[in-house]
Amino acid sequence: MLGAVAGGVQGASAGELANQLFGAHRAPSAQPPAVVGAYARGCAAGLVELAETGPGWQAMRLGRNRNWGHPQTIAFIKDLAGAAQSIGWRGIYVGDISQPRGGPMTSGHTSHQTGLDVDIWMLPPARLNLSRAERESISSISVRTADQRSVNANWTAQHHALLRAAALDVRVDRIFVAAAVKIEMCRTAARADRAWLQKIRPFSGHNTHFHVRMRCPADSPLCETQTPTVADLSNGGDGCDETLMWWVTDYLDPPPPDPDAPAPPPRRHPRSFTMADLPAQCGAVLTAR
Numbered sequence: 001m002l003g004a005v006a007g008g009v010q011g012a013s014a015g016e017l018a019n020q021l022f023g024a025h026r027a028p029s030a031q032p033p034a035v036v037g038a039y040a041r042g043c044a045a046g047l048v049e050l051a052e053t054g055p056g057w058q059a060m061r062l063g064r065n066r067n068w069g070h071p072q073t074i075a076f077i078k079d080l081a082g083a084a085q086s087i088g089w090r091g092i093y094v095g096d097i098s099q100p101r102g103g104p105m106t107s108g109h110t111s112h113q114t115g116l117d118v119d120i121w122m123l124p125p126a127r128l129n130l131s132r133a134e135r136e137s138i139s140s141i142s143v144r145t146a147d148q149r150s151v152n153a154n155w156t157a158q159h160h161a162l163l164r165a166a167a168l169d170v171r172v173d174r175i176f177v178a179a180a181v182k183i184e185m186c187r188t189a190a191r192a193d194r195a196w197l198q199k200i201r202p203f204s205g206h207n208t209h210f211h212v213r214m215r216c217p218a219d220s221p222l223c224e225t226q227t228p229t230v231a232d233l234s235n236g237g238d239g240c241d242e243t244l245m246w247w248v249t250d251y252l253d254p255p256p257p258d259p260d261a262p263a264p265p266p267r268r269h270p271r272s273f274t275m276a277d278l279p280a281q282c283g284a285v286l287t288a289r
């Protein structure tokens with residue numbers, strides 16, 4: 001699977017809903033690991049399973065079968081579990097990664113399609129021997145106030161240290177958090193140690209988990225790098241600027257709409273994607289044994 005991403009799966013499955021086809025697979029493709037396409041429009045071959053329980057982590061919501069990732073993602077998660085222990089946590093609770101072959105999901109996320117996105121719970125693990133049933137019923141905690149403008153008493157210096165460790169990892173492209181989290185990190189980060197803050201990106205939600213997005217791995221020429229880069233978004237700085245504050249001002253209290261503004265282009269949720277909307281190479285990932 002070399003060369004450019006070819007547009008649109010052709011043939012019998014072209015008109016079928018991609019999330020139904022990818023969501024039905026219980027196992028990865030028996031192919032070398034390779035990411036195809038973009039985080040919110042793609043799939044992945046040869047994904048590997050994050051063990052349900054390991055030294056320093058537990059995968060949550062096992063019933064969803066979304067503990068599958070590119071080997072680079074799985075290696076990162078294991079390292080982050082070690083980092084969590086070195087900052088005083090027992091480890092980490094790991095939320096969704098991807099379906100066994102990636103692809104659009106049957107519910108929830110728009111991204112998480114290529115084995116390169118992983119959600120880490122804000123809840124510090126009290127134990128790492130949760131049963132399957134407990135992993136379905138326990139919920140994470142919010143680290144944000146109800147008005148969305150600041151962090152609450154659940155936020156700790158360990159959260160900051162864990163996010164810093166994740167951002168310093170060269171395999172990580174960016175990390176999505178609630179704006180209130182980034183604002184607090186901007187306020188408290190050491191003046192001489194801020195370059196990594198560029199990777200911490202404000203986004204809606206993300207108050208009960210943070211979302212780590214890995215870079216395109218070297219084995220995946222068909223993986224589409226996200227643009228703009230975090231350096232572009234931050235003008236080379238730490239992103240502690242007016243674009244961050246927008247999330248706690250105009251985003252929460254929108255100014256009246258400009259009646260002359262053109263209507264924004266309609267956006268399709270990946271749940272409506274057919275196979276023809278995915279890179280052609282995803283057809284082979286779907287049908288591989």
Ligand SMILES: [Zn+2]
Pocket residue numbers: 109112117118119210211
């Ligand atoms: Zn996520």
